[in-house]
Amino acid sequence: MTDIYSVENFDYKRAVGRLLTRVRHLLLERVSERLEALDLTAAQWGVVVTLAEGTASTPAELSRLLDYDPGAMTRLIDRLEKKDIVRRTRSTDDRRSVSLELTDRGRALFPEILPLIVGVYNELLQGFSKEEATQLEGLLTRMLENG
Numbered sequence: 001m002t003d004i005y006s007v008e009n010f011d012y013k014r015a016v017g018r019l020l021t022r023v024r025h026l027l028l029e030r031v032s033e034r035l036e037a038l039d040l041t042a043a044q045w046g047v048v049v050t051l052a053e054g055t056a057s058t059p060a061e062l063s064r065l066l067d068y069d070p071g072a073m074t075r076l077i078d079r080l081e082k083k084d085i086v087r088r089t090r091s092t093d094d095r096r097s098v099s100l101e102l103t104d105r106g107r108a109l110f111p112e113i114l115p116l117i118v119g120v121y122n123e124l125l126q127g128f129s130k131e132e133a134t135q136l137e138g139l140l141t142r143m144l145e146n147g
Contacts, residue, residue: 016143027124034116038109039083043068043076045113048085051102052110058099085109 005015012018031042040048046066056062063073077100080086085106091097102110125133 023124027120030120030123031117034120035113038112038116040085040109040113044080044085045117047076047080048102048106048109049113051086051100052107057101058097062100080106 028042031045035041035045047062050056050062050065056065059070059073059077062068062077063070066073068076077086077088081088083105084103087101087103089099089101091099128136
């Protein structure tokens with residue numbers, strides 16, 4: 001396989017890593033703007049959606065799925081608990097084990113979140129065909145698999 005970059009052709013401003021960082025920053029900025037009306041941050045919406053979809057139910061599972069270190073996830077859950085969006089419940093079998101669930105307020109927020117997020121993604125993908133968007137997803141997935 002031939003290397004894509006060399007010292008001679010490497011342009012930091014156009015390098016894939018730099019572009020990915022800029023797109024991520026733009027995405028988080030736009031998501032934060034939209035979620036402000038719901039009193040949520042870009043980091044918090046992932047927790048709400050993941051719990052609502054039943055993909056995770058513990059802080060450790062959320063940390064793994066959302067790529068957060070456990071300490072950051074604990075602080076994130078603390079803030080969501082203070083906002084009455086998430087509730088921690090201790091296992092009766094093992095007091096060290098904590099499960100998470102959405103409160104009534106959290107469940108009510110869930111259907112409001114996805115349309116906002118979808119809107120941001122569609123804004124950033126303006127001018128792309130569905131095929132190009134699917135190709136981009138595939139290319140990014142391949143990069144992750146290479147890691």
